[in-house]
Amino acid sequence: MDAQTAAVSITGLSVVRGKTPVLHGLDLEVPRGDVVGLLGPSGCGKSTLMRSIVGTQVIAGGLVEVLGDEAGSAALRHRVGYMTQDAAVYDDLPVAANLRYFARIIGADDGQVQRVIERTDLGSVARSMAEELSGGQRSRLSLAVALLGAPELLVLDEPTVGLDPVLRVELWRLFAELAADGVTLLVSSHVMDEATRCDSLVLMREGRIIAQDTPAGLLARTGTATAEDAFLALIRSGEEAGAETGAAPGGKTAPSALAAGPGKHRATGETP
Numbered sequence: 505m506d507a508q509t510a511a512v513s514i515t516g517l518s519v520v521r522g523k524t525p526v527l528h529g530l531d532l533e534v535p536r537g538d539v540v541g542l543l544g545p546s547g548c549g550k551s552t553l554m555r556s557i558v559g560t561q562v563i564a565g566g567l568v569e570v571l572g573d574e575a576g577s578a579a580l581r582h583r584v585g586y587m588t589q590d591a592a593v594y595d596d597l598p599v600a601a602n603l604r605y606f607a608r609i610i611g612a613d614d615g616q617v618q619r620v621i622e623r624t625d626l627g628s629v630a631r632s633m634a635e636e637l638s639g640g641q642r643s644r645l646s647l648a649v650a651l652l653g654a655p656e657l658l659v660l661d662e663p664t665v666g667l668d669p670v671l672r673v674e675l676w677r678l679f680a681e682l683a684a685d686g687v688t689l690l691v692s693s694h695v696m697d698e699a700t701r702c703d704s705l706v707l708m709r710e711g712r713i714i715a716q717d718t719p720a721g722l723l724a725r726t727g728t729a730t731a732e733d734a735f736l737a738l739i740r741s742g743e744e745a746g747a748e749t750g751a752a753p754g755g756k757t758a759p760s761a762l763a764a765g766p767g768k769h770r771a772t773g774e775t776p
């Protein structure tokens with residue numbers, strides 16, 4: 505996969521946060537137009553990987569290329585949307601005013617504000633204060649902010665956390681609609697049952713990618729029925745391989761599934 509087809513191309517990404525090595529030489533390719541699930545237990549490095557992709561993370565080594573440009577470069581400002589775990593909206597502003605504010609910052613017009621309100625089905629609460637929104641509406645407002653500027657890549661950090669199953673299904677339906685329009689989505693979650701909604705899955709553990717495959721491929725390869733069991737089977741096989749070779753557990757247990765490709769640029773970020 506080259507830069508024409510890959511939305512994200514990462515080679516040898518290492519990140520140290522504080523004094524702790526958090527990512528250990530990751531290789532990753534995200535195909536354009538796919539919904540890619542980034543799954544793994546809390547603390548495994550999902551947010552750090554996402555921050556590296558959107559260019560807000562200082563990296564210790566490696567190459568991160570996004571839509572053919574260096575991660576975090578000005579050329580990507582309108583092409584990449586990022587939704588962090590905490591809703592970054594103003595509680596004391598109405599929904600529409602929040603969106604108009606963020607639209608001004610990136611130079612998007614009011615037509616775009618209207619478009620993302622419709623897209624995220626927030627029309628009925630457009631005049632409500634953000635603090636009055638339900639959890640699901642608040643998540644959709646954060647998503648609406650990320651959608652301003654019509655990004656080609658959406659990086660969504662645990663967008664469904666804290667939502668009930670019905671709202672989660674609604675949000676995943678919206679992700680599928682966006683992907684059908686050609687948007688690439690990288691969506692993190694530690695809810696394994698969301699895996700089935702993705703075109704492909706990236707499983708992480710302890711700062712390493714232990715598998716990248718389609719949901720069906722992952723189940724077939726591990727002989728399991730759920731993503732959760734597949735994850736556990738991969739960990740077990742990694743530990744067994746580690747015991748045989750003397751390698752540390754949690755290392756790459758499925759290197760053949762990793763489609764590493766040549767990144768061209770070194771990513772630079774703003775925060776450690």
Ligand SMILES: Nc1ncnc2c1ncn2[C@@H]1O[C@H](COP(=O)(O)OP(=O)(O)OP(=O)(O)O)[C@@H](O)[C@H]1O
Pocket residue numbers: 521522523524526544545546547548549550551552553694776
């Ligand atoms: N500012 C920081 N300084 C030092 N270590 C940090 C910092 N932020 C995160 N870490 C550590 O980096 C590791 C990866 O954190 P990260 O937030 O990327 O994990 P995550 O998989 O997204 O977790 P979660 O699912 O809980 O959000 C964790 O061990 C965490 O403690």
